[in-house]
Amino acid sequence: MAFTLPALPYALDALEPHIDATTMGIHHGKHHQAYVTNLNAAIEKAPELAAHSLDVLLASLSTVPEAIRSAVRNNGGGHWNHSLFWEIMGPNAGGEPTGELGALLTTTFGAYSTFRDQLKAAGVGRFGSGWAWLLHDAGTLKISSSPNQDNPIMDGGRPADILLGVDVWEHAYYLKYQNKRPDYLDAWFNTINWGKVGERFEEAKG
Ligand code: MN
Numbered sequence: 001m002a003f004t005l006p007a008l009p010y011a012l013d014a015l016e017p018h019i020d021a022t023t024m025g026i027h028h029g030k031h032h033q034a035y036v037t038n039l040n041a042a043i044e045k046a047p048e049l050a051a052h053s054l055d056v057l058l059a060s061l062s063t064v065p066e067a068i069r070s071a072v073r074n075n076g077g078g079h080w081n082h083s084l085f086w087e088i089m090g091p092n093a094g095g096e097p098t099g100e101l102g103a104l105l106t107t108t109f110g111a112y113s114t115f116r117d118q119l120k121a122a123g124v125g126r127f128g129s130g131w132a133w134l135l136h137d138a139g140t141l142k143i144s145s146s147p148n149q150d151n152p153i154m155d156g157g158r159p160a161d162i163l164l165g166v167d168v169w170e171h172a173y174y175l176k177y178q179n180k181r182p183d184y185l186d187a188w189f190n191t192i193n194w195g196k197v198g199e200r201f202e203e204a205k206g
Helices: 021-044 054-059 066-087 099-109 112-124 181-191 194-205
Strands: 130-137 140-147 162-167
Touching: 021 066, 054 066, 066 162, 099 112, 099 140, 099 194, 112 130, 112 140, 112 181, 130 194, 162 194
Parallel strands: none
Antiparallel strands: 130 140, 130 162
C-alpha cells in the first residue's frame, strides 16, 4: 500500500515555453519522487498508519507519532500538493475559465485579471518556499498561501475545496527564471487547465 509517484498526464516538454522540460523532469522525477520515497520511509516506522489515505493523514497530523510527524507533514504535503499541481496544468491551456466557475470568479474578484493579480501577489508574497491556492469556500472563492509543503487540509480544510495550487519553491522555476518569481507566475497562468479545475469545482460545490 505504499504511495507511488503518479505519471505526468502529458510529456515533459508539453508546458513549453512556459515551463521548460528540464525543470519538469527534475521537478517530477526527482523532487516529487523524493517526497514519495521519504513519505513511505516515514510510514514504515508507524505501520498502524499504513491503512490511512493521504487526505486523512494530512487532516490528522496531531495524531501522527511525533517522531515522524514532520516527515509526514513535509513529504505527505509534498506528495499531495504536487499530485494536484501536475493535474491542474496542461498544454494548450490558460485563458479564462468559462461556465459556472468563470461566473463565480468574476462575481468574487470583479474580473479575471483581478483574480490573476491576487493569486500572483499571494505567490510573490510567500517568503521563502510554499504554495498559493485558489479555494472553494462554501459557495464562494478565496485565495490563500501556505509555507513549505503545507496545505489547507492541515488547517481542517476539505481536500475537494482546493481547486488549484501553484508551487513557488525555487525548484519550480529557477533554471528558466532564476530569481524572477513574478515572471514565472506570469507564464504559469498560461498552463492552467481550467477544464480540470472546473471538474474540481463541480465536486467541491456538490
Ligand atoms: Mn515543487
